[in-house]
Every structure is written in C-alpha cells, then in structure tokens.
Amino acid sequence: MTVPTLPGLLVLAAFGCLGLGLASFAVAGVLCLRHVLRGGRAITRVRALHRQATHGTTCIHCAAFGPAYDNTWPCPTIRALDGEVAV
Numbered sequence: 001m002t003v004p005t006l007p008g009l010l011v012l013a014a015f016g017c018l019g020l021g022l023a024s025f026a027v028a029g030v031l032c033l034r035h036v037l038r039g040g041r042a043i044t045r046v047r048a049l050h051r052q053a054t055h056g057t058t059c060i061h062c063a064a065f066g067p068a069y070d071n072t073w074p075c076p077t078i079r080a081l082d083g084e085v086a087v
C-alpha cells in the first residue's frame with residue numbers, strides 16, 4: 001500500500017468536501033420540499049374548513065361563530081390565504 005502524497009491528500013480532501021457539500025445541499029432540498037408540501041396540505045385543510053355555503057354567500061365555518069362575526073364569502077381567512085391583508 002502506498003502512502004498518498006500531499007497533493008494527493010489535498011485532492012482527496014477537496015473531493016470529500018465537495019461530496020459533503022452536495023450531500024448537505026440535497027438534504028436541505030428535501031427538507032425544504034417537505035416543508036412546502038406540508039404547508040400546502042395545511043392550506044388545503046383550511047380551505048376545506050372555510051368553504052362557501054351552497055345556499056348563500058357565507059362561509060360555513062365562520063357562520064358557526066354567530067352573526068357578529070364576519071362570515072361573508074370569501075371570509076377573512078380565505079381572503080388572507082388569497083393575499084388580501086386585513087387591516
């Protein structure tokens with residue numbers, strides 16, 4: 001077995017660093033994708049909860065809180081999801 005020279009060790013170290021960098025980049029990408037998918041599923045659940053009543057122009061979920069609560073369709077929750085900022 002031969003002992004690697006210093007330039008050979010440097011090349012091995014460089015490939016090792018490159019490999020670790022690629023691996024950490026891949027792990028970060030997978031974690032980001034999981035986060036985005038989880039957020040998308042949460043938004044889908046919120047939209048399923050806040051849906052328009054078939055018999056009117058109210059949100060089914062928000063109407064359960066009584067007439068004092070803004071339950072007009074789209075309700076504040078759906079408007080917030082759609083990008084409208086409530087003041």
Ligand SMILES: [Zn+2]
Pocket residue numbers: 050051059060061062075076077078
């Ligand atoms: Zn609602």
